[in-house]
Amino acid sequence: MYEQHVTQSGVERLPMWGMYDGFWAYTRWIIYGLAVVAMAIFAYGVWQRVRAYRMGRKAEGALDNIGQRIADLVRYGILQLRVIREAYPGVFHLFLFWGFAVLFFGTAITVLDEDFYQLLTHGEKFIKGDFYIGLSFLLTTFGLLAIIGLCLALYRRYVTKPDRLDNKQEDATLLVLILLILITGFLTQAARIGVVRSVKGAAASYEASRFVGYALAGLFGNSPGLHKFFWTIHALLSLSFIAVLPYTKGLHFFSTLASVFTRNRGVKARVPSIPKMMERMEAGEEVEMGYKRIDQLTWREILQLDACTRCGRCQAQCPAHNTGKHLSPKTFIQDVKEHWLAEWAKKRDANLTEAKPAEGAAPAEDTGPFLLEAEAVCRACEGGTGKLKSQVLWDCTNCMACVNICPVFVEHVPLINQMRRELAMEFDDSEKACKDFFKKMDTNANPWGMNPGDRMSWTAELGVPSVLEKPDYEYLYWVGCMGGYDARAIKIGKAFVKILQAANVNFAVLGELEMCCGDSLRRLGNEASFQALVMMFKENIKGCEMDPTFAGKKVLVTCPHGYNTLKHEYPEFGFQWQVFHHTEFILDLIKQGKIKLQGGNGHTAVLHDSCFLARYNDIIDQPRDILKACGLKLVEVERSKDLTFCCGGGGGRAWLEEHFDPEKGINRINFDRADELIKAGADNIVSACPLCMMMFDEATKRNECESAMANKRLLDIAEIVAEKLEAPKAN
Amino acid sequence: MNIVVLCKQVPDTESKIKLLGDNSNYDQEGIKWVLNVYDEYAVEEALKTREAGKAAKVTVLGLGPKRCEEALRTALAMGADDAIHVEDPALDGADAFAVAKALAGALKGVDYGVILCGKVAVDDDMGAVPQMLAELLGIAQVTVVSKVEIEGDTVKAYRDVEGGAKEIVQAKMPVLLAATKGLNEPRYASLPGIMKAKRKPLVKKTAADVGSSAAENKTKVAGWSLPAARLAGKVFKEGELADRVAQVVKLLREEAKAL
Numbered sequence: 001m002y003e004q005h006v007t008q009s010g011v012e013r014l015p016m017w018g019m020y021d022g023f024w025a026y027t028r029w030i031i032y033g034l035a036v037v038a039m040a041i042f043a044y045g046v047w048q049r050v051r052a053y054r055m056g057r058k059a060e061g062a063l064d065n066i067g068q069r070i071a072d073l074v075r076y077g078i079l080q081l082r083v084i085r086e087a088y089p090g091v092f093h094l095f096l097f098w099g100f101a102v103l104f105f106g107t108a109i110t111v112l113d114e115d116f117y118q119l120l121t122h123g124e125k126f127i128k129g130d131f132y133i134g135l136s137f138l139l140t141t142f143g144l145l146a147i148i149g150l151c152l153a154l155y156r157r158y159v160t161k162p163d164r165l166d167n168k169q170e171d172a173t174l175l176v177l178i179l180l181i182l183i184t185g186f187l188t189q190a191a192r193i194g195v196v197r198s199v200k201g202a203a204a205s206y207e208a209s210r211f212v213g214y215a216l217a218g219l220f221g222n223s224p225g226l227h228k229f230f231w232t233i234h235a236l237l238s239l240s241f242i243a244v245l246p247y248t249k250g251l252h253f254f255s256t257l258a259s260v261f262t263r264n265r266g267v268k269a270r271v272p273s274i275p276k277m278m279e280r281m282e283a284g285e286e287v288e289m290g291y292k293r294i295d296q297l298t299w300r301e302i303l304q305l306d307a308c309t310r311c312g313r314c315q316a317q318c319p320a321h322n323t324g325k326h327l328s329p330k331t332f333i334q335d336v337k338e339h340w341l342a343e344w345a346k347k348r349d350a351n352l353t354e355a356k357p358a359e360g361a362a363p364a365e366d367t368g369p370f371l372l373e374a375e376a377v378c379r380a381c382e383g384g385t386g387k388l389k390s391q392v393l394w395d396c397t398n399c400m401a402c403v404n405i406c407p408v409f410v411e412h413v414p415l416i417n418q419m420r421r422e423l424a425m426e427f428d429d430s431e432k433a434c435k436d437f438f439k440k441m442d443t444n445a446n447p448w449g450m451n452p453g454d455r456m457s458w459t460a461e462l463g464v465p466s467v468l469e470k471p472d473y474e475y476l477y478w479v480g481c482m483g484g485y486d487a488r489a490i491k492i493g494k495a496f497v498k499i500l501q502a503a504n505v506n507f508a509v510l511g512e513l514e515m516c517c518g519d520s521l522r523r524l525g526n527e528a529s530f531q532a533l534v535m536m537f538k539e540n541i542k543g544c545e546m547d548p549t550f551a552g553k554k555v556l557v558t559c560p561h562g563y564n565t566l567k568h569e570y571p572e573f574g575f576q577w578q579v580f581h582h583t584e585f586i587l588d589l590i591k592q593g594k595i596k597l598q599g600g601n602g603h604t605a606v607l608h609d610s611c612f613l614a615r616y617n618d619i620i621d622q623p624r625d626i627l628k629a630c631g632l633k634l635v636e637v638e639r640s641k642d643l644t645f646c647c648g649g650g651g652g653r654a655w656l657e658e659h660f661d662p663e664k665g666i667n668r669i670n671f672d673r674a675d676e677l678i679k680a681g682a683d684n685i686v687s688a689c690p691l692c693m694m695m696f697d698e699a700t701k702r703n704e705c706e707s708a709m710a711n712k713r714l715l716d717i718a719e720i721v722a723e724k725l726e727a728p729k730a731n
Numbered sequence: 732m733n734i735v736v737l738c739k740q741v742p743d744t745e746s747k748i749k750l751l752g753d754n755s756n757y758d759q760e761g762i763k764w765v766l767n768v769y770d771e772y773a774v775e776e777a778l779k780t781r782e783a784g785k786a787a788k789v790t791v792l793g794l795g796p797k798r799c800e801e802a803l804r805t806a807l808a809m810g811a812d813d814a815i816h817v818e819d820p821a822l823d824g825a826d827a828f829a830v831a832k833a834l835a836g837a838l839k840g841v842d843y844g845v846i847l848c849g850k851v852a853v854d855d856d857m858g859a860v861p862q863m864l865a866e867l868l869g870i871a872q873v874t875v876v877s878k879v880e881i882e883g884d885t886v887k888a889y890r891d892v893e894g895g896a897k898e899i900v901q902a903k904m905p906v907l908l909a910a911t912k913g914l915n916e917p918r919y920a921s922l923p924g925i926m927k928a929k930r931k932p933l934v935k936k937t938a939a940d941v942g943s944s945a946a947e948n949k950t951k952v953a954g955w956s957l958p959a960a961r962l963a964g965k966v967f968k969e970g971e972l973a974d975r976v977a978q979v980v981k982l983l984r985e986e987a988k989a990l
Contacts, residue, residue, distance in 0.1 A: 281926045289923065425921040435919040442922070443743050443763050451745045528922035 020114065022195075022224060023231075028115065031235060038243040045246025046254070049306070052344040056299035062262040069261050076260045082407040086313065092152035096178075099146025100253075103185075106139040136209040140189075143182055144212055150179050164312025164330070170249040177241055184234035189213030191220045191227035198222035252309045256408040259307035262300050263409035268400070269568045269616035271522050272414050274421075278531050290421025290525065292370045294340045297415075304410040305337040314402030314412060319646040319673075320395040324666035325659060327395035329402035329412040335388050336415070339371055372419060372427075390429045393420050397669065398523045398651030399611040404642055420525030430524075437655040438526055445515040445533060446481045447655050452512060455484040459509050462497050466511035468544060473508035475500075476550070476577070478566060480559040481516045482690035488697050489559075489690035495722035496558050496582055502725050503594040507556065513540055519561040522569065524652035534573045550577035558582045558718060560612035560619075560689045561650070567617075581613060583622040583688050586721055590629050596726040600631020605720070606682035607634065608673070608696070609644035610689035618642075623688050623717050630724045635682040645673050647687075647695040654691050674699035678708045688717045732884075732904065734777040734786045735841060736811065737834065737848035737861070738793040739767045740802035744853060754954045766802040769849025771809075771917035772910040776879060777847050778810045779915060785881050788812045790841065794822060794833055800933065807928035808920035814931070815841075819938035822945055829947040831863035836941030838868065844904040845886065850875050850911045861909040871902035874909040 020028045063069070075081050080097060084090030113127045127135060154175055157165060189210050194217040197204040208214045220226050245251060280287050291297060314329035315321050321328045372388045393416050402412045423429040424438070440449030456479045459466075467473060477500065482489035500507055515537045522530040538548040555577045557563040567579035589595045605627050613619040620641050627634055639645040648658065648669030660668050674696050677685045685700075687693050693716055700709050742748070743763040751758050766774075777789045791806040793799050794817040803814040817837050825833065838846075846865075851858035865872035877897075878889035886906045890898040891913070920928075938944040965982075967975040984990045 278922070281923060287923070425923050428918045428921065430919070432916050435916075438919050438921070439765075443765055444745055449743070449745055451747055453747060526921065532922055 023228070031239075032115070034236075034239050035242075038239040041243040042245055045251075048348075049246055049251065049255075051348075052341070053299045053302050053306070055295050055340070055344055055347065056297045056302040057295070059262070059298035059300035061266065062298075062300045065265060068265060069263075072263060072265075073257065073261050076407070076409070077257045080407070082405075085405070085407075088152070088156065089311070092149040092156070095145040095149030096153065099142045099144075099149060099182075100178075102142035103139060103146065106135060109135075133206055133209040136207075137211070140210045140212050143185060147179070147182050147186075150175060150182070154179075162312070162316075164316045166310060166312075168310075174249040177237070177244075181234065181237045181241060184230055184237060186212050186216065188227060188230040188234050190216035191223060191230050193217040194220040195222050195224050195227055249309065252307065255303060255307040256309065259300075259304050259408045259410065262303065264300070264411055264414075267568050268403065269564050269612070271417050271569065273569075273572055274527050274531075275572075277527055278535060281528075289425045289527070291415070291418040292372060292422040292426070294336070294343045294371060296418075297340075301411070301415060302340055304408075305333055305340055307408040308333045308337065308410050309408070310334060311407065313405045313407065314410075317401035317405050317643070319397055319399055319401065319648060319669045322645075323669050323672050324661075324664065325395040326389060326391045327393075332388070332392055332416070333410060333412060336371060339369075339387075343369060372422065372429075388419070390423050393423060394430065394434070394656065396420075396651050397611075397646045397648060397653045399646035400615045401611070401643070401646065404615050417523060417525060420523075421527055422525075424525030425528055431657060433656045434524060434652075437520070437524070437652070438529060441516060441518075441521055441526075441533070442529055445536070446485060447516065447520065448481075448485060450485055452515070455479075455481075455512060455514055456493075456509060458490055458494065459497070459511070462494065462501075464497055465508045467508045467513070467546065468511070470506075470508040471546070473506055474554060475505055475507040476553055476555045477507050477509050478517075478555050478557045478562055479509055479514060480557065480562045480690065482559055482694065484514065486690065486694060488693055492558055492690055492693065492716040492718055495716065496556075496718040498722045499586060499589070499595060499718060499725065500556075503589045505589075505594075513537075513544065515540075517559075517562040517565040517570075519565040519569075520652035520655060522565070523650070524655075531573075534570065538573065549574050553577045555579045556582060556585050558690065558716075560610045560617070561691060564612045564616050581617070581619060581622075581688070582718055583613070583619060583626060586718065587622045587626050587629075590626065595721070597630055597721065597724040598726055600633075603632055603684060604635050604682040605632040605684040605686050606637060606677055606680040607640070607717075608647070608677055608685065608687045608692055609640055609642075610687065610692050611644060611646050611650055613688060614642050614644050623686070626717055626721060627686065630720055632684065632720070635680045637676050637680050639673075639676065645669075645676065647673055647689075647692040649691040649695045654694065668699070670695035670699040671702070674705070678705060678712065683712060684720065685712060685714045686717050686720060687714075690716070732786050732844035733788040733790065733842050734780060734845045734847060735838065735843045736770070736773045736777045736789060736791045736806065737846065737864075738770045738774065738791045738799075738802050738806050739849070739852045739854075740764050740793065740795055740799040741767045741852050741854035748957070750955050750957060754956070755952070757955060764798055764801060766805045767849050767852045767854075769851060769853070769910055769912075770802075770806075771849075772912070772914040773847035773849055773908075774806045774809050774811060775915045775917040776908075776910060777845075778918070780845075780879075780881060781810075786845070790815065790843075792834060792837055793817070794825075794830055794837075796823070803933060804925050804928050805920045807931045807933075808924035809918050812931065814933040815936060816933055817936045817938075817941055819944070821938035822943070824948070824952075825943070825945045826948040826950045826952075827857050827859035828863055828949045829943050829945055831860045831867055832947055833938070833941040833943035834860070834864050835867040836943055837936050844884065844906075845881075846870075846905070846907040848907070848909055850909040861907055865907040868905070868907070870905045870907055872907040872909070873900045873902060875911045876908045877911050877913040879908060879914070 080090070080094055083093050110127065113125050118125055156162065157167060157171060157175070190213040193204070193207045193210065193213045196207060197217055198221060241250070245253065274287065274289075277287055288296065294302075308330070310330055312330050315331070318327065318329050320326070372390060372393075396413065396416045398413055398417070400413055403410070424434070428435070437447060440447060443449060444452055446452065446455065459479065464477070465473070467476065477496070479493055480489075483493035515533060518530040518533045521533065541548040555566055557566060557579060560581060563579060563581040566575070566577070590597065607623055607627060609620065613623075624634060646669055648654075658668050659666055677696070678700070685696065687696065693714070696714055699705070700714055741764070743765045746762045749758040750756070774791065777786065780786045781789050789811045790813050791803055791811045792815045793803045797818060799818070800816060803816055807814055815837055817833055822829070822833060848861050850861065861874060862872060873886075873888040873890060875891050876888045877891045880887040884904040885901060886904060886908070887899060887901045888908055890900060891911055892898050967978055969975075980990065
């Protein structure tokens with residue numbers, strides 16, 4: 001019957017081979033039955049997973065702007081633009097993804113043809129002729145690409161073993177399962193072509209479009225039994241694969257796409273707010289401080305946990321991890337995920353066995369189980385804790401390298417900040433330096449606790465008016481705590497004032513009215529003190545009969561932390577100013593010819609991109625353009641632009657102690673980065689952030705840097721420009 | 732066993748102190764007020780003792796105008812159970828003795844095993860109230876304490892002595908302990924904590940309730956004077972290194988009298 005069929009169909013419907021051709025007539029119905037079972041198991045798994053996501057809270061705006069979200073899906077899901085940023089894993093993943101996508105598409109239209117069209121038309125097929133040949137070629141090519149991709153993946157994971165990968169059983173299971181499916185697919189193809197060729201001889205040359213099977217066909221000759229054997233194995237493996245997808249790492253096919261689709265499209269630089277926290281507490285309302293239990297996360301945040309495939313790109317970028325600290329963003333996400341799955345399992349089992357608590361009954365909120373395993377948390381917790389150590393959270397510099405590189409838009413930093421809030425405000429689980437910082441901020445609104453009256457005592461000497469003296473100012477120069485108190489940063493402020501005065505800019509400063517912007521406070525988790533600070537600032541401005549919204553005013557900031565905070569975080573509190581970083585503003589002055597710069601002298605410069613400029617605000621070209629306008633030749637370090645390496649001072653870390661134990665491989669972040677910048681060999685090491693400056697000032701003053709720094713200068717970009725200013729021509 | 736902690740509100744050490752026109756006192760306008768740092772150690776030690784199960788209740792006691800409530804709220808936010816605030820204009824300008832007598836009066840009927848306080852308040856640096864209070868109450872006192880061990884009704888306190896030595900003093904309760912730096916690392920009272928602490932009981936007492944007033948003063952502040960303004964730093968740039976060092980040493984010895 002088998003051979004007869006081949007002969008007949010070969011003549012009648014050349015070139016075509018049906019999926020079930022040569023099999024027992026009822027085979028297709030057995031396959032249908034198994035397919036329904038596989039899909040039911042698949043659907044149950046997906047449904048359970050979705051239920052588990054719904055443990056989380058509402059995610060505002062996760063499904064708005066559908067058009068943009070579809071574009072994201074194309075860019076980052078289908079074209080995998082973020083995955084391919086890194087060549088080796090990017091390429092093999094692309095092979096795997098596209099191999100799979102095309103094979104899925106091929107299988108889908110074959111099913112359409114064999115199982116619907118053919119049944120409806122009593123034996124007609126639409127896959128025939130040139131279409132058949134083209135499709136065969138396409139599927140064979142992509143199947144082969146997928147195998148190559150798999151081999152590259154296996155080689156990397158089990159032979160080269162990069163640090164950032166941790167191998168679990170689930171990784172091997174998925175890779176081997178896919179490999180077996182692809183190999184049995186090709187074996188089925190080869191065995192079948194062997195049969196066809198032995199029957200038809202040269203007439204079977206159209207099968208050459210399936211070039212892998214065609215090449216291997218000779219191995220099997222005319223053995224219909226082998227074909228049936230491979231076919232059966234391939235079919236069973238494929239159906240099993242569908243069934244187990246949601247229960248294995250295969251789930252990431254869907255969770256990653258869902259995470260890309262629902263990604264946070266808001267300002268990436270913003271710390272999640274606790275709206276009107278102080279007002280609500282004044283009114284006696286119980287306000288949640290941050291995240292301590294898994295069910296406080298939004299469903300999007302939980303989905304992101306599930307989208308993480310442990311690829312380790314975040315860990316490879318993380319300044320804390322790279323200098324031997326406790327934090328690895330990957331392990332952090334995985335620890336939270338593990339806690340989530342454990343809590344979900346408990347919740348699901350409880351739902352099955354126990355009656356639900358009465359509607360409106362107070363949940364046992366403050367007894368855990370909690371995410372964090374901190375001493376203070378354990379004291380308060382009866383329900384057990386996760387394994388997150390508080391130091392893991394404190395290690396983060398909020399540099400955003402992890403969020404920036406994640407191919408599937410997991411947001412580690414906001415999650416860390418949410419949990420820090422519990423440590424800072426609820427459990428007081430922070431180091432002494434952090435508590436001291438909070439106390440100083442609460443009392444005197446600056447990181448050193450210095451007298452607010454001493455802030456920017458230098459501006460008056462340079463003839464800079466205060467806003468009270470010059471209420472019709474166009475630009476407000478926000479000097480910041482660094483510029484107001486720190487001796488090194490004051491020099492930056494003076495250089496910037498020199499530039500503003502040279503360009504005849506109508507500007508003023510707040511003087512004693514200025515307070516800390518609160519960036520470090522907020523990012524260290526002390527949201528209450530941050531909001532209190534902003535409200536006090538507004539009150540003080542009102543008290544001087546000025547407009548507390550600053551509508552129509554433009555603000556210039558020399559510190560990227562202040563810039564980011566005033567620009568992205570203050571509007572929540574009613575501020576309507578326009579905010580510019582000094583790199584943006586200086587470049588404008590140069591372009592408009594308002595300042596004239598002397599030409600170059602052959603010197604070189606290496607730029608350190610501040611995280612809060614390059615990654616938070618996409619300010620990458622402006623400082624480079626300024627340096628070029630100053631006639632400097634730019635030298636780039638490897639970790640630059642949006643892949644810059646933090647100075648170690650972000651996220652409030654500038655005010656905390658940093659663990660340092662070189663013998664155990666624990667370095668300071670600023671040392672690590674300063675060494676890289678020094679090694680670049682440029683005459684000038686340039687930053688555009690006073691916090692980075694403070695960190696590098698310390699790092700470059702180490703004894704071991706003395707000789708390397710002897711012929712180098714560490715400068716802010718404003719200082720470079722101020723040096724190059726041409727003396728104004730007398731008119 | 733209950734613990735009472737004495738809390739004083741003082742100007743933040745970064746505050747700029749200006750004197751009133753008649754030099755009778757410093758100007759209290761524009762000053763940031765905080766809980767005396769040594770009292771923070773005392774509060775922390777009391778809370779730790781309670782958390783270790785060795786005390787049942789921590790009461791904080793303060794004396795001063797209305798604004799002193801903030802310092803008491805800070806202590807309540809740190810974790811104290813309740814507060815007593817002695818507030819009366821009749822106590823304005825009270826000296827160490829009048830304050831100690833008022834505090835002793837406020838403690839009448841209060842059950843305590845240990846009184847903890849800072850060894851000194853960083854505003855007037857008098858450091859006299861703890862000793863006077865213990866005397867008025869007729870209880871044991873140990874001052875400048877950097878470590879405390881409590882066993883039953885026995886208190887073992889480690890005193891910091893000049894030169895780094897420790898004197899170990901043992902006393903039976905009730906005892907007054909005056910804390911110094913190094914005793915512990917005080918916890919941070921967050922704003923939400925301070926707001927929640929508003930619900931904790933705070934009892935007010937008047938001068939009449941405590942039986943003291945500024946009229947009991949045994950001393951009188953005759954006047955105030957400010958330190959001379961700090962001179963600008965000097966940088967020695969000229970000449971040979973050895974000469975410059977010699978110059979610096981000479982000035983340190985003769986002018987600054989630091990050597």
